[in-house]
Amino acid sequence: MTGAGTWSLDESDYQKITANLTSLLKESNARCALLVDRTGQLLASAGEQLSFDPTAFASLTAADFSANDQLAKMIGEPEFASLFHQGEKESMYLADVARKVILVVLFDQRTTVGMVRLRVKQTVVDLSALFTEMFRRAAAADSQGAEQAGLLEGAEDEIDRLFED
Amino acid sequence: MSMINYASREINCKLVYYGPGLGGKTTNLEHVYGRVSPETRGKMVSLATETERTLFFDFLPVDLGTIRGFKTRFHLYTVPGQVYYNASRKLILKGVDGVVFVADSQIERMEANIESMQNLYDNMAEYGYDLTKIPFVIQYNKRDLPNASPVADLEQQLNPGWPVEDAAKQKPKPDPWHEGHMLIERVDGTWIERAPYFESVAITGDGVFDTLKAVAKLVLKTLS
Numbered sequence: 001m002t003g004a005g006t007w008s009l010d011e012s013d014y015q016k017i018t019a020n021l022t023s024l025l026k027e028s029n030a031r032c033a034l035l036v037d038r039t040g041q042l043l044a045s046a047g048e049q050l051s052f053d054p055t056a057f058a059s060l061t062a063a064d065f066s067a068n069d070q071l072a073k074m075i076g077e078p079e080f081a082s083l084f085h086q087g088e089k090e091s092m093y094l095a096d097v098a099r100k101v102i103l104v105v106l107f108d109q110r111t112t113v114g115m116v117r118l119r120v121k122q123t124v125v126d127l128s129a130l131f132t133e134m135f136r137r138a139a140a141a142d143s144q145g146a147e148q149a150g151l152l153e154g155a156e157d158e159i160d161r162l163f164e165d
Numbered sequence: 166m167s168m169i170n171y172a173s174r175e176i177n178c179k180l181v182y183y184g185p186g187l188g189g190k191t192t193n194l195e196h197v198y199g200r201v202s203p204e205t206r207g208k209m210v211s212l213a214t215e216t217e218r219t220l221f222f223d224f225l226p227v228d229l230g231t232i233r234g235f236k237t238r239f240h241l242y243t244v245p246g247q248v249y250y251n252a253s254r255k256l257i258l259k260g261v262d263g264v265v266f267v268a269d270s271q272i273e274r275m276e277a278n279i280e281s282m283q284n285l286y287d288n289m290a291e292y293g294y295d296l297t298k299i300p301f302v303i304q305y306n307k308r309d310l311p312n313a314s315p316v317a318d319l320e321q322q323l324n325p326g327w328p329v330e331d332a333a334k335q336k337p338k339p340d341p342w343h344e345g346h347m348l349i350e351r352v353d354g355t356w357i358e359r360a361p362y363f364e365s366v367a368i369t370g371d372g373v374f375d376t377l378k379a380v381a382k383l384v385l386k387t388l389s
Contacts, residue, residue, distance in 0.1 A: 056208045163229075
């Protein structure tokens with residue numbers, strides 16, 4: 001029992017993720033798609049340029065999902081696997097991916113919630129496989145004692161310097 | 166849970182400011198927001214009630230510099246302090262990499278501090294996190310008030326130390342921030358470790374960055 005651990009997203013995972021998001025947007029005619037981890041960090045996005053602060057958006061998305069998870073438990077459901085927020089012009093659809101990350105799709109009147117929901121279903125299956133494999137790799141590296149996040153190994157001096165006054 | 170994004174060349178870490186209601190958690194974030202240049206910080210988000218009390222959380226992302234070509238992005242969160250908001254408080258701890266406990270130094274808030282500290286231990290344990298094994302610092306806030314308890318009393322109540330079981334860690338470790346104070350020492354034959362502490366007046370900013378830098382440094386060191 002220690003802390004929350006570390007994980008990393010490498011270039012090739014990132015490419016696969018964005019390819020998935022791009023094809024989802026093409027098929028559903030949605031505006032943009034974001035992938036956010038459960039702690040509120042933005043992992044990737046695709047589609048139209050965002051007109052808002054994506055970091056703040058990501059933290060609120062994770063909080064939204066966490067709060068709804070608790071509401072689900074209160075009414076006797078293990079979880080709400082997806083959420084839909086309907087606006088006058090813009091709407092958003094959120095779906096859980098492998099209990100690790102959240103897929104957020106923003107769309108307007110050019111498509112329908114039914115279409116988005118349908119296309120998200122397949123993307124969730126594909127992304128779930130991808131993330132399950134990523135986390136399996138991270139866990140395997142951990143159990144072999146390998147430091148999966150060896151990026152800062154030996155960087156103590158550099159860290160010290162960063163925080164000097 | 167810190168996340169290293171090789172695609173965007175960022176290291177993302179989550180810090181949570183915990184503590185009793187009206188202790189100064191939000192004020193810490195507001196000070197950081199006000200002092201850091203807009204290029205290195207994002208938008209501050211506050212989910213608060215009409216009376217400005219934190220309902221769910223405050224959130225502020227800040228970049229604290231670059232290491233090995235990677236931007237170090239820290240996501241600062243506060244929790245609602247009031248006892249009855251425990252459900253939302255617990256949610257914020259998910260995936261936390263470092264914790265700052267903001268204690269209210271006022272003598273009449275001692276009980277509230279103790280209760281909140283216990284609540285922090287309990288909520289962390291429910292996620293399977295061990296507060297004694299992750300970056301954790303304590304900030305004694307409101308040091309300027311006439312009714313502030315002496316630091317020694319606060320330390321005794323809130324930071325008495327936990328036993329050091331790992332033999333490799335059983336050696337004296339001086340507190341780099343306070344001369345003559347020890348973070349690891351032998352007391353009555355038992356090795357104990359304490360969390361680093363900082364004194365602050367968050368409303369004027371005194372001690373705010375010392376606290377943030379200390380916890381951020383501890384978090385990055387866990388990756389090295």
